[in-house]
Amino acid sequence: MKRSQVILLIIVGGLSLWLGLWLSRDKAPAPIPENISSTLLPQGRLLPEFHLVNQENQPFSRDDLVGKWSFLFFGYTHCPDVCPAALTTMQWAWQILGNNKTHQNIPRQMVFISVDPRRDTPEVMKSYVKYFDPSFIGLTGELPEIDALTRNLGILYAYTPEGKDGKNYSVSHSGQILLIDPKANLRAVFSPPHEVDKIVGNFISIVDYVKE
Amino acid sequence: MNNRYLAIISLAVTTLLSTPLYAADLDVSDAWVAEAPPMAAVMAGYMTLHNKGKTGIKIFNVSSPEFKSAEIHEMTTDANGMMSMSPIPHLEIKAGKSVTLAPGGYHLMLYGPKTRYKQGDKIAFKFVLSDNTSMEVKAQVRKKVGHAMDHGHMDHEHMQHGDMPMHEGHEQMDHSMHNN
Numbered sequence: 001m002k003r004s005q006v007i008l009l010i011i012v013g014g015l016s017l018w019l020g021l022w023l024s025r026d027k028a029p030a031p032i033p034e035n036i037s038s039t040l041l042p043q044g045r046l047l048p049e050f051h052l053v054n055q056e057n058q059p060f061s062r063d064d065l066v067g068k069w070s071f072l073f074f075g076y077t078h079c080p081d082v083c084p085a086a087l088t089t090m091q092w093a094w095q096i097l098g099n100n101k102t103h104q105n106i107p108r109q110m111v112f113i114s115v116d117p118r119r120d121t122p123e124v125m126k127s128y129v130k131y132f133d134p135s136f137i138g139l140t141g142e143l144p145e146i147d148a149l150t151r152n153l154g155i156l157y158a159y160t161p162e163g164k165d166g167k168n169y170s171v172s173h174s175g176q177i178l179l180i181d182p183k184a185n186l187r188a189v190f191s192p193p194h195e196v197d198k199i200v201g202n203f204i205s206i207v208d209y210v211k212e
Numbered sequence: 213m214n215n216r217y218l219a220i221i222s223l224a225v226t227t228l229l230s231t232p233l234y235a236a237d238l239d240v241s242d243a244w245v246a247e248a249p250p251m252a253a254v255m256a257g258y259m260t261l262h263n264k265g266k267t268g269i270k271i272f273n274v275s276s277p278e279f280k281s282a283e284i285h286e287m288t289t290d291a292n293g294m295m296s297m298s299p300i301p302h303l304e305i306k307a308g309k310s311v312t313l314a315p316g317g318y319h320l321m322l323y324g325p326k327t328r329y330k331q332g333d334k335i336a337f338k339f340v341l342s343d344n345t346s347m348e349v350k351a352q353v354r355k356k357v358g359h360a361m362d363h364g365h366m367d368h369e370h371m372q373h374g375d376m377p378m379h380e381g382h383e384q385m386d387h388s389m390h391n392n
């Protein structure tokens with residue numbers, strides 16, 4: 001390698017380093033408030049495009065997450081323990097936020113996404129989510145579309161072997177509740193066990209933090 | 213006394229001695245089935261079992277006329293945070309010990325409810341125990357509460373939130389939030 005090439009490399013390297021620092025200079029996030037105990041993404045991360053259907057069999061895509069805060073939970077309706085518990089937590093959080101004097105008007109939605117679309121038709125999803133709250137959204141669709149989301153969000157799931165009648169399989173899955181901001185960025189991850197007061201408290205702190 | 217009488221008497225004596233043995237030692241409390249959304253194909257049952265006897269007791273089989281089939285399931289979480297439920301061949305309650313079936317831990321996995329069961333309904337279960345006898349357990353259907361997942365196998369006391377009407381719970385929640 002010639003001397004001039006080495007010098008060029010050093011200059012280019014230095015410039016890119018400086019450019020990187022310059023670009024990130026005013027993006028440096030404010031310190032995370034101490035009262036946030038969930039995993040917070042200070043910058044947020046844009047969700048990939050996805051195309052699912054809601055409980056009314058209407059299309060639901062990333063655009064439908066824009067303009068409001070969304071709580072996402074991935075599960076399946078043949079889940080008698082973990083999923084109803086998470087959805088009940090979301091139901092309580094929904095009701096508590098509805099009564100919260102300072103934050104009740106923040107646009108928000110609760111979304112349950114099936115990882116078992118073979119059994120979870122829009123009709124099944126409808127009766128399931130409605131039980132928790134008439135406003136809750138239940139999404140299902142093609143597996144590749146569901147996978148586009150789960151892979152990006154770090155949600156894992158796997159089917160267990162089928163039972164005697166081929167229907168009694170269960171689905172192992174991650175238990176996190178994800179918080180998506182009004183620009184469709186992943187903002188926070190709540191890990192189980194879920195406590196409703198923790199979720200509500202964190203949500204309020206995160207909304208205020210993102211606003212600043 | 214002829215042989216036939218002898219046989220009947222000995223049968224009666226064995227029955228008296230064996231039938232109530234394990235069942236009498238096993239106290240079941242707070243048995244409940246979580247109310248589920250309409251059309252739900254599965255439900256879960258929970259309870260606390262206490263063995264006041266001197267021998268370990270195993271529950272081998274669970275059934276109920278209200279469901280197509282029933283199993284005892286355990287929830288586990290792997291290193292990646294994936295939660296799975298899987299049937300266990302039997303549930304053992306050691307002598308003098310208690311085992312709690314609670315959300316996030318053990319549950320009765322109830323497949324194919326015969327109808328839609330709602331809060332207040334009573335459901336009977338039959339447990340087959342390790343001495344080959346069976347016992348009946350009555351459970352009440354009730355709604356799950358938001359707290360459910362923060363309690364594992366052991367922490368049973370707090371599950372009594374379940375008896376609390378919804379609005380009371382909210383007041384408590386709001387209150388604890390103001391304290392934050």
Ligand SMILES: [Cu+2]
Binds near residue numbers: 298
């Ligand atoms: Cu189960």
